[in-house]
Amino acid sequence: MQHFFLLLFSFAAYSQDMYSIKGKITNSRTKEAVAFAHIIFENTKIGTVTNSHGEFELYIARATQVEKVSILISSIGYEKKKVTLPLYDYSNLQIGLEESFQQLKEVVVKYKDFPRSLVDSALKRIPKNYPTQTEVNEGFLREKASYDSTLKNPIWISEVTIKSIKSGYQKPKIGEVKMLKGRNYESPQIEKLTHKIYGQAEVAFEDPIYDREGIEDAVKSKNTTFLLQKTFLSKGMKTYLIKITHRKFSKTSVTLFIQDKTYAIIKAEQVSCCNLEIDETNYFFQVDEAHRFNQLMAGYRHSHVIGQVEYTKYNDSLWRNSYQYAHTKYNMQKDTIQSHFYDFFYSTTNTYPSDTVKIPYSERFFRSDILIDEAPKKYDSSFWKNYNTVKPTEEETNLFKSYTPKDTSAFKKSPHFTKLSPYRTLEKILRFMKRVRVEIGVSYYPIYSDPTILNYTASSFALNRSFSQNTHSFSFTNSIGYEIRKYCIIGLEGSGNFFTLSEALTNASENSNYIYVSYEKNMRRNKTKHPLYLNVKIKTGYRRLSYYLGKYETPIDFSANGTKITTEQMKVYTEKRSWNIAPAVQLSYEWRPTLRFFIEAAYTGLDIIKADGLLFKETSFFFPSSAFVNMNNEQLQKAGNYYNTPFYLSFGIIYKPIGK
Numbered sequence: 001m002q003h004f005f006l007l008l009f010s011f012a013a014y015s016q017d018m019y020s021i022k023g024k025i026t027n028s029r030t031k032e033a034v035a036f037a038h039i040i041f042e043n044t045k046i047g048t049v050t051n052s053h054g055e056f057e058l059y060i061a062r063a064t065q066v067e068k069v070s071i072l073i074s075s076i077g078y079e080k081k082k083v084t085l086p087l088y089d090y091s092n093l094q095i096g097l098e099e100s101f102q103q104l105k106e107v108v109v110k111y112k113d114f115p116r117s118l119v120d121s122a123l124k125r126i127p128k129n130y131p132t133q134t135e136v137n138e139g140f141l142r143e144k145a146s147y148d149s150t151l152k153n154p155i156w157i158s159e160v161t162i163k164s165i166k167s168g169y170q171k172p173k174i175g176e177v178k179m180l181k182g183r184n185y186e187s188p189q190i191e192k193l194t195h196k197i198y199g200q201a202e203v204a205f206e207d208p209i210y211d212r213e214g215i216e217d218a219v220k221s222k223n224t225t226f227l228l229q230k231t232f233l234s235k236g237m238k239t240y241l242i243k244i245t246h247r248k249f250s251k252t253s254v255t256l257f258i259q260d261k262t263y264a265i266i267k268a269e270q271v272s273c274c275n276l277e278i279d280e281t282n283y284f285f286q287v288d289e290a291h292r293f294n295q296l297m298a299g300y301r302h303s304h305v306i307g308q309v310e311y312t313k314y315n316d317s318l319w320r321n322s323y324q325y326a327h328t329k330y331n332m333q334k335d336t337i338q339s340h341f342y343d344f345f346y347s348t349t350n351t352y353p354s355d356t357v358k359i360p361y362s363e364r365f366f367r368s369d370i371l372i373d374e375a376p377k378k379y380d381s382s383f384w385k386n387y388n389t390v391k392p393t394e395e396e397t398n399l400f401k402s403y404t405p406k407d408t409s410a411f412k413k414s415p416h417f418t419k420l421s422p423y424r425t426l427e428k429i430l431r432f433m434k435r436v437r438v439e440i441g442v443s444y445y446p447i448y449s450d451p452t453i454l455n456y457t458a459s460s461f462a463l464n465r466s467f468s469q470n471t472h473s474f475s476f477t478n479s480i481g482y483e484i485r486k487y488c489i490i491g492l493e494g495s496g497n498f499f500t501l502s503e504a505l506t507n508a509s510e511n512s513n514y515i516y517v518s519y520e521k522n523m524r525r526n527k528t529k530h531p532l533y534l535n536v537k538i539k540t541g542y543r544r545l546s547y548y549l550g551k552y553e554t555p556i557d558f559s560a561n562g563t564k565i566t567t568e569q570m571k572v573y574t575e576k577r578s579w580n581i582a583p584a585v586q587l588s589y590e591w592r593p594t595l596r597f598f599i600e601a602a603y604t605g606l607d608i609i610k611a612d613g614l615l616f617k618e619t620s621f622f623f624p625s626s627a628f629v630n631m632n633n634e635q636l637q638k639a640g641n642y643y644n645t646p647f648y649l650s651f652g653i654i655y656k657p658i659g660k
Contacts, residue, residue, distance in 0.1 A: 018059045018386060021085070023093025025054045025073060034075055034097055038312045038322045042070035042082065045314055045351040048140070048388045049323045052259065057391040060087070073097060074312060076234060076257070076267060079444065100234055115226035115242045116259055120219050123212065125263040130311075131318050134166035136357050138180075138350035139164070140389040141203055144343040149329070151343055157185040157396060161387050162365075164204035165354050172210045176359040177366070183376050183383060185396075185403045203346050207321045208254070208268045208309055215244070215254070223247045229255070237425065239266070264319050265311065272305040305329075314351075322346040349388040360528035366592050366659060379403065434658045435483040441652020442596070443495055445473040445510050445645045447545070453639040454574065454630070456614055460555035463572065463614075471547070473497075473508040477650055481518070489518045493539065507548040510645070514541035535586040539602070542651035545576045546615065547643055560616050566616040575628065578610035578642060593659025597650045605644075612638070 025034045033054025040047030041060070050056045060069060070084045078097040085093075111502045144151050145159040160182030165175040208215060229241040238260035245253045249272075257267035307326035310318040326344040376383070379401050392400070442597045451468040474497075481491030491513040520535035558565050584602035591597060612631040618624035629636050 001101075005543075017062045019062055019087060020091055021058045021071070021090045021093060022391070023056060023090060023095060025050050025056065025075075025095050025097060027078075028098050029098035031096075034078065036323055036325070037073055037075040037078070037097070038310075039071055039073050040312075040314075042072055043315065045320070046349065046388065047071075048349050048390055049347045050360070051391050051393060053393055055391045055393070059386060060540060076310065082615070100236075107599065113226075115228045115240075116219060116541040117262070118228075118240060119242055119256060120200040120214065120227060122256070122258050122263040122265050123216060123219065123555070126209065126212075127170045129262060129264040129319050131320065133352045134165060134167045134168045134175075135351050136354045137164045137166050137204060137348050138162070138388075139204055139346055139348045140387070141344075141346045142390060142392075143345075145340055147340050149341050151189070152395070153189075153343060154396075154399065155187055155189050155340065157399065158391070158394070159183050161349075161384075161389065165357065165359060166205065166210075169210055172205075172212075174205050176364050177204055178363045179365055180358045180486070181383075181387065183400065185399050187399075203305075203324075203344075205345075206324060208270075209265055209311070210321070215256075218244050218246070218254075221246070237261075264313075266313075266319065267311065268309045270305065270307040271581055293472060321348055330373070345390060347390050358528075361530050362527040364596070430658065434656075436657060437481045437483070437491075438655045438657075439477070439481070439493070439598070439652060440655070441477045441600075441650045443475045443477045443510070443648050443650035445475070445508075445545075445648045446469045447473060447508050447547075447643055447645050449643045450641045452641065454639045457635055458558070458560070460558055461552070463549075463552075465549060471508050473510045473512045473545075473645075474492065477652070479514075479516075481516075487520050489520065489535075491516055491518075493541075508643075509546045509548075510544070510648075511546075512541060512543040512580070514539040514543075516540075516584075518586075519584075520588075531590040533586075533588045533590065533596070533600075535588065537586060537600075537602070538581075539582040539584060541580065543578050543580045545571045545643060545645055547575075550575055551619065560614075560627035560629050562635075563616075563625055565616055565618055565625060565627070567620055567624075569619045571617045571619060573615040574615070574643065575615045576610065576612050577628075578607040580604060581606040581608060590653055594656050595606035596654040597652075598654055599649070601647060601649050603647050605646045 012246055025037045025039070026032060027034055033050070035050055035052045035053075035054060037050045037054070037056075038047065039049065039056055039058065041058070046057060049054055058071070068084055068086055069087055070082055072080065072082050073095060077098060077099060079100045081095065083095055093476045139162055141158075141160050141162065143156075145155045146153055147155065159182040163178045165177075167173050167175055205211065223246055225245045225247075227243045227245070228242050231238060231240055233239070240258045240260065242256045242258060243253055244256070252272040253270070255269040255271075256265050258265055266627055303560050305326065307324070309324045310322050312322040320564045324344075324346045326342075328342045328344070330340055330342060448470050449468055451466070452467045454463070456463040475495040476497070477493065477495040479491050479493035481489045483489050493516055494512065496511045497509045516537050516539040518535050518537040520533045522531045523534050524530075524532050551569045551571055554565050554568055554570045558570075582602045582604045583606075584600055586600040587599050588596040588598035613633070614629045614636060615626060616629070617626040632636055
């Protein structure tokens, strides 16, 4: 039966002919809506949670032979309920839950460190209470922002379904994520907003038990306090509420709901009122749903955070994250009057083993990638058909119906509209940064020389040198590029020696400044693998190749080309200067959308304008004077061709601040 249902719902994900089961979960006694109740189909891990009004919506394929389907509803403080239904469409199913919460009259503390040891035991039992094998999770994320704390008039709403591969709780790590579908709504009020938070791919892994380093540190720390707040019975099982605080963050706390005997953490809550800087690590666990680039640009800070995560026990007796919720107030650092409120809600809608499931690389979103920042061109009433999501409220549905993306005329008529809206400016900066790349690397230059004799004769100084030694040079290279259109890039590149390191090792050094244009193409047709890019560049710019001859005593009143050298000693170099054209070929391997590794080869023998000569340079560290004597000068004579670099090789990394 279990395997049949797994096959059934796997097929349902792609079927276009679906039954829909819509309804509302309420408290049987008070008739109040039960928010965030967990609902799954029996013998599966497919389901959703109710919204803030207790409403839900589930889909099941019509192409099935079963006549009835059973759903299981659970929520902390209520009896678990099973409802069996004939397989039809349901538009207003009403289900009541019986309360099972019973607070014990007396809290018994067995010994002084009992709350701390209870949390420690819960951490040690994680491998027995939570999945240890890698699983595929499908989930739904909704984000809302508003200028009022009730969020009845949203500034914007984002909704997205994602698939993630999550390793077991025993050895947690950030895994692969794929965005399945998403949509946005923006109100005209967004024009006065100076900051927008973007959902990130890591949302699927923001789980205080999965990422538990903060709680583990709290157990070991002497600066933390563990308080047993209350004990209650839920579903016949004693449950402890342990509140954790830290001396340095007195207004920040985490509360863990821990079952007796099994030591399963079934819920975690966080409250923070400490005005933490937005990029400051929270001591216990992070609700880090914001894009850090926008945070930095806007200068916002948390004023107040309320977060909670709840876990559900499945038929395999293991607990899994059913939903995560956070309500945050943001204040401007320079203007505490202007603030807005942000709601973040994520629900797991399906879980299954990942023995063979892999997300193709081209479809993956990584930790800091923005999930969605654009909206569909028009409203589609069946947009979420075939997806189990957290049902939008009627008010949210009406907003999506009335929204026309990119309708700037509506913004211009709004009293909040300004031509240089801070939000629109940040949005443009964000889109600009998506096209920017930075290259950092090391270059190797082989230097060849024919037998050469060099003579320089002045009134107070004479130099006679002969050399024919081949050598080489290393330099640090960096560049910044901008993708003007797909695969076509322009940029600036520079190279030089770091604290004359190459000069000290080989007596040779290279400095250059190029502008370049390039075209790149992914050489791999198989898009499931990491891309391998071939990039063809044409560079042009100013280049200097120097060879250090040594230090010499500076004659009194010595000058070259009208420049006087005043230090007691001077450095003397041979130098080739040129305006150069350098065609190059680069091969880069994309490890992450934000990071590549590259190797590059360039031909540097195309000199348009060039000059050879001697360079005299003061030995002072700060702002040394220097003089260049061209080979055309009658005081300088050369026999032979010295020091030429026909090509160079470089390797390093390419960094893109925003990957997708």
